[in-house]
Amino acid sequence: MKAEPAAQARLLDLQELDSQLHRLDHRLRSLPEIVEAAELKERADALDAELITAQTRVSDVARHQRKAESDVDQVRTRAERDTKRLESGQITNAKDLQNLQSEIESLGRRQAELEEVVLEVMEQAEALNAEVSRLAEEREAAVAKFTEVTARRDTAAAEIQWDRTRLTQDRQRVAEDIPADLLGLYDKLRAQYDGVAAAPLRYGRCNGCKLALSTVELNEIRATPADEVVRCEDCRRILVRTEESGLGTPAAE
Known part of the structure; x- marks a missing residue:
């Protein structure tokens, strides 16, 4: 699956909003x-x-x-x-x-x-x-x-509920910036992995499962075009490359 780097980055914004919504739901139940x-x-x-x-x-x-x-x-x-x-x-x-x-x-x-x-x-x-x-x-x-x-x-x-309504509106605006196929994959994974579908790759570590990637895995991602959607080999969540990923300059498409 391909998506512009900016659209992939928006997944992190969406994930943060969904995590906040999840915490609000937990607060409400608790x-x-x-x-x-x-x-x-x-x-x-x-x-x-x-x-x-x-x-x-x-x-x-x-x-x-x-x-x-x-x-x-x-x-x-x-x-x-x-x-x-x-x-x-x-x-x-x-x-x-x-x-x-x-x-x-x-x-x-x-x-x-x-x-x-x-x-x-x-x-x-x-x-x-x-x-x-x-x-x-x-x-x-x-x-x-x-x-x-x-x-x-x-x-x-x-x-x-007031906070939830506000966050839900923010989520709708962010979701509009993400291609439908990528959003569909994100929603599918979120249902499978305890509400966390996308995580940043930070300093060679997946922030979804908190595991460090091997040198081979990092090299493969480094060689992958920036518009290619990559996933963690361990937890299968979407890995979003950032300036803190430790990969150097992303590969060109």
Whole structure:
């Protein structure tokens, strides 16, 4: 493949722009806010699940408390009714009086037991309500932090995108100075070799693979016409001859 030396030199400008674009893409993918936002989102979702579970338990305990209080009211009402009957003097039969007194005592014990249940349930409800409050506060804090971090992430991403747009425009202008066949080869090699397709030959060394060329290879390149596109024998990238190549005066076409 042949191309004017100036067009080959423009490959180095293009490669520098592509390397900058690659670094910007890496910066964008590696923004610390991305990981932090994901962790905060996961934390907020976990707190949501815990909060729903705690709220469900609060509802269950509240229902249990209402049932226990209702049972206490029923026993108390029945005990009050029996006490009134006992105090009314209407019951004169000794056995009936004894049975009624026994029932009142039994109801008293039952009422005490049920009131203990109510107290236990109220304590459970108090603890669960405190847990709900704690989870709600933690979730609110996590959501607030998530909002803050995503805002910083989006700002940083926008700045990177602005730089990327500018570099992409510069790349388009540089690419216009390179023949289509040479540009096609460059793009093909860039996809094969980790984004680096063209490298300068500097002081007898390929700056793509960083290996020094042998004397035989340097002599072959020295004898190659300036408009001939040469490639590194080791890494197969395009080698661009420069004033720092150490070849002396390029061969004439």
